[in-house]
Amino acid sequence: MKKILLLLLFPIIGFSQNQFAFGFDGTTAAMISAGWQVTNQSSPVYATAPTWSIADYTAPTATTPFGGLTPNGQAGGLNSFALINYTSTGTSSTAGSGTISNWLITPVVNVQNGDVVTFYTRIGKNTTTADPNASFADRLQLRMSTTGSTTTNPTGGSAGLGDFTTLLDDVNPNLNLTDYPTSWATGLRTVTISGLSGPTDVKFAFRYFVTSGGPAGNNSDIIGIDSFSVDRPVASAQSFFTNNFSIYPNPANNVLNLSVKNGLTVNEISVVDINGRTVKTINNSFDSEMEINVSDLTSGVYMLNVKTEEGVATSKFVKN
Structure with a gap:
């Protein structure tokens, strides 16, 4: 198939x-x-x-x-x-x-x-x-x-x-x-x-x-x-992400790093699987960089949603 x-x-x-x-x-x-x-x-x-x-x-x-x-x-x-x-x-x-x-x-x-x-x-x-x-x-x-x-x-x-x-x-x-x-x-x-x-x-x-x-x-x-x-x-969620954040490595094995640009404060992070289900939520606020543990996720494609006071940014990542 x-x-x-x-x-x-x-x-x-x-x-x-x-x-x-x-x-x-x-x-x-x-x-x-x-x-x-x-x-x-x-x-x-x-x-x-x-x-x-x-x-x-x-x-x-x-x-x-x-x-x-x-x-x-x-x-x-x-x-x-x-x-x-x-x-x-x-x-x-x-x-x-x-x-x-x-x-x-x-x-x-x-x-x-x-x-x-x-x-x-x-x-x-x-x-x-x-x-x-x-x-x-x-x-x-x-x-x-x-x-x-x-x-x-x-x-x-x-x-x-x-x-x-x-x-x-x-x-x-x-x-x-x-x-x-x-x-x-x-x-x-x-x-x-x-x-x-x-x-x-x-x-x-x-x-x-x-x-x-x-x-x-x-x-x-x-x-x-x-x-x-x-x-x-707000521009598209993807372009908003590109302008204000970066993630690495992508694909990721155990840890996905999220780096913040332009002094934005992150209020919440969620990871959504390809079926639209939220599989992980992180409520910690930060404005620089965060390590996201993805070791418990099965291999596949996910969306990372980053909520800020300026809007929600979205980017795709792959879990090996």
Whole structure:
């Protein structure tokens, strides 16, 4: 019988590692407990003006924003998204106008150049083919602070940015009635991180930023966001291994040596046989070199999976 090396059992594909994700399910209190922060720096801002919150429509009607009878998020069920509206500024909830600057700030996230930030946003108005435009123009910024846990939040009114001086995305900066996404299906936003000196603790912030907003303003209505995620694209598991590790000797008899490059820390090693079964797991952390005892393995082809904080590296080796 002809022997066939079943390499298809070990597909080499590209993938990404999630660094942070939040789906805005649950309650506003749960969001705050998870480390999110809110601050309304609109000018003027009255005492009971809202901050960002999780939607809580209890009796949807045909005129309820975000889908009428079913105001669902981009993912999840009823009320599974965060929102903010025009009453962020003014002299009351029904009068006045001003500049809206209402912030929703993430917990600390560790990122590096090349990481991809995604989220969904839409206006709340239920547009139709006959009436496809927003009633009032809205705007949303995504900003970043590179000072991590020591970040200074915005203060001092609508012009204040705190440490959030890096603008990553600006949705409808010209305040047009046609340019803000009108559905979750069209509301995906994608940003790639760049300009950092290396891995960095950051915070992201959504800034609802509308001039001439408020109950008596020319702009601002209601917007939502959902499915915020930060992901790290990783090259194929094989190329990731080649760039960061080496193994020798290969074929191996009793010992396989794993050498680490580029200062990566290995968190776990597993050996998988040609049938896809994990036959050995090593949980010792190290960042230089390790001897792996393979004397107890039967002769054949194996895959070595090396788990790090940057992703999983994979390489084939032969046991004599």
